[in-house]
Amino acid sequence: MISVTEFFQNYNPVKRFFFHLCFWFIVLGMQFISYQRIDPDNSWLLFLKDVFSLLSIFYVTAYIIIPRWFIRGKFLLCLLWLVIIYAWWSVLTYYSAVLTLHFLSPAERLTDYLQFMIDKGILGAFRISSITDYLLDFIFLVAFPLTVKIVQSFMSIRNIKVNLELKNAELELNNVQLELAFLKHQINPHFLLNTLYSIYVLVSDKDDRGEQSMMRLSGMMVYLLHESNQPEIELNREFQLIRDYVELERIRYNESLQINVNLETDDAHCTIVPLIFFPFVENAFKHGPRTSVSNAWVKINISVKNHILYMHVSNAYRELPKPQNYVGGLGIQNVRKRLELYYPNRYTLETSSEAGIYSTELRVELLEKENKDQ
Numbered sequence: 001m002i003s004v005t006e007f008f009q010n011y012n013p014v015k016r017f018f019f020h021l022c023f024w025f026i027v028l029g030m031q032f033i034s035y036q037r038i039d040p041d042n043s044w045l046l047f048l049k050d051v052f053s054l055l056s057i058f059y060v061t062a063y064i065i066i067p068r069w070f071i072r073g074k075f076l077l078c079l080l081w082l083v084i085i086y087a088w089w090s091v092l093t094y095y096s097a098v099l100t101l102h103f104l105s106p107a108e109r110l111t112d113y114l115q116f117m118i119d120k121g122i123l124g125a126f127r128i129s130s131i132t133d134y135l136l137d138f139i140f141l142v143a144f145p146l147t148v149k150i151v152q153s154f155m156s157i158r159n160i161k162v163n164l165e166l167k168n169a170e171l172e173l174n175n176v177q178l179e180l181a182f183l184k185h186q187i188n189p190h191f192l193l194n195t196l197y198s199i200y201v202l203v204s205d206k207d208d209r210g211e212q213s214m215m216r217l218s219g220m221m222v223y224l225l226h227e228s229n230q231p232e233i234e235l236n237r238e239f240q241l242i243r244d245y246v247e248l249e250r251i252r253y254n255e256s257l258q259i260n261v262n263l264e265t266d267d268a269h270c271t272i273v274p275l276i277f278f279p280f281v282e283n284a285f286k287h288g289p290r291t292s293v294s295n296a297w298v299k300i301n302i303s304v305k306n307h308i309l310y311m312h313v314s315n316a317y318r319e320l321p322k323p324q325n326y327v328g329g330l331g332i333q334n335v336r337k338r339l340e341l342y343y344p345n346r347y348t349l350e351t352s353s354e355a356g357i358y359s360t361e362l363r364v365e366l367l368e369k370e371n372k373d374q
Contacts, residue, residue: 027145028054038113042106049096050141057085057142062149071153089138090125093117198251213251216244228274235270235304239263242281242300249285257289258297265304270366272309273342277302279335280313280360288315288358309364317358339364 031050035043061081069077097117100106106114120127125134195217202210223241227233246261253259281300289296301312332351339347339362346365352358 039107039110042104043110045100046096049092053089053092054141058145061146066153086138090134091122094122195248213248216248220244232271233274235265235272238272238277242277253289260299262301267304270304273338276335277311279332284313284315288317307366307368309366311362314357314359317353317356
């Protein structure tokens with residue numbers, strides 16, 4: 001049996017017609033039964049009046065007034081429309097009462113009601129002495145159908161907004177994933193060329209470090225091209241990437257660059273979004289030693305304690321004029337976007353450049369593993 005959710009998933013004109021038909025059958029059926037209790041033979045004209053007035057009021061309100069005025073907050077115009085449809089219904093009620101008394105023979109109870117309408121005149125719905133009676137009849141007639149339509153309109157708007165937000169979130173995620181893919185393929189080409197050359201020299205000299213360096217570079221490539229595709233990865237694997245990268249940079253710079261690295265965690269199974277640290281570490285080596293004339297150094301401290309991740313990366317720095325139309329910092333921008341996406345309201349990222357030192361500090365509140373699984 002088809003569910004209500006499945007019914008509305010593909011709400012086409014045929015289903016709309018069927019739904020409206022069932023809805024009016026119930027609403028007007030209740031109205032018909034109420035008239036039958038008063039006078040089964042002579043109330044049909046009043047029933048037709050209610051059918052015509054209710055359908056005209058409902059469809060004009062539902063497809064013109066609600067989307068153009070009510071949803072847009074034009075409540076004064078909506079109030080004016082209420083007065084208009086109230087007047088429209090009262091005029092139809094007056095003339096249907098006149099016609100019923102002149103051409104039919106209603107029962108005494110119905111006759112008293114019709115005579116009351118006629119005595120009050122065509123504007124009886126606006127007289128102080130009778131407005132309460134008219135309003136009660138009017139509200140009884142239109143309140144339920146219009147309330148259903150207003151609620152349905154708000155739910156439709158809410159669903160549209162939710163779907164739009166989901167699409168925007170999906171586009172943002174896709175954009176970040178594309179930027180991450182770009183980030184993984186934009187490792188400094190000078191690093192790769194110099195590292196390969198250094199490995200070649202070591203291998204030619206039959207230095208054991210040549211084989212070790214080749215393994216480190218191979219491990220980095222495997223991580224960047226394959227393992228980092230996962231939503232999260234163990235922190236120790238990310239640490240290994242940084243260690244491999246740093247050791248390869250040591251070979252490039254020999255003793256000309258002081259490197260201090262401290263990587264520690266109190267949770268061996270801690271996981272994190274991949275490539276969060278690498279752009280900062282790479283920037284420290286790419287910009288620090290190249291722009292610092294003497295005393296070049298790089299410090300990397302990353303630790304996790306009590307589910308709080310703290311990273312501090314700093315390097316010697318000298319401000320140099322940038323080329324015209326220079327565009328940089330794409331990797332850092334990508335990290336900011338991914339931090340906002342995966343750790344909203346749970347991270348701080350600050351950079352500073354002063355006294356010849358460029359530093360980056362990152363603090364992230366990690367969720368406990370049992371909380372992630374829930």
